[in-house]
Amino acid sequence: MPTLSPAILIPVIVVFAVGVGFGIQAPLNAALGRAIGGGVAAAAVSFGVGFAALLVLSLALGQGGALLAAPSQPLWMLAGGLLGAAVVWAMLWSVPSIGILTAFAALLLGQLSAALVLDALGAFNLPVHPITPTRLLALALVAGGLVLSRL
Incomplete structure (x- = not known):
């Protein structure tokens, strides 16, 4: 690790x-x-x-x-x-x-979705961080957390 x-x-x-x-x-x-x-x-x-x-x-x-x-x-x-x-x-x-958990899960999913794209573009003169399978998995796990927060 x-x-x-x-x-x-x-x-x-x-x-x-x-x-x-x-x-x-x-x-x-x-x-x-x-x-x-x-x-x-x-x-x-x-x-x-x-x-x-x-x-x-x-x-x-x-x-x-x-x-x-x-x-x-x-x-x-x-x-x-x-x-x-x-x-x-x-x-x-x-x-x-x-509820607080679901609201924050939705907020975080939105933030991370935007961050993934902005990183890949190197937006606002920041370094480029490409979209990778690991980063997509991280986003999918947060999406799963959002769904689970409502069960």
């Missing part, structure tokens, strides 16, 4: 920890949506809190000037914010009806 070097293991642990937080975020936002009476409003509040936290962190790290360069970037580079908003809303909307 291959071993994971610290250069690989540390980012995996960090992303895993953030993934745990992301798993908690959906039901928290769903609860906020029920409490305030609106899912879109809850998503807006969630993004507002996140924006404030990132603004403070940007300033604390001395990256405030970088914010001034954002308006001059191509619009497609700003689409991540729209996609993030769609994720937050879709999750808080779907979790009460299909």
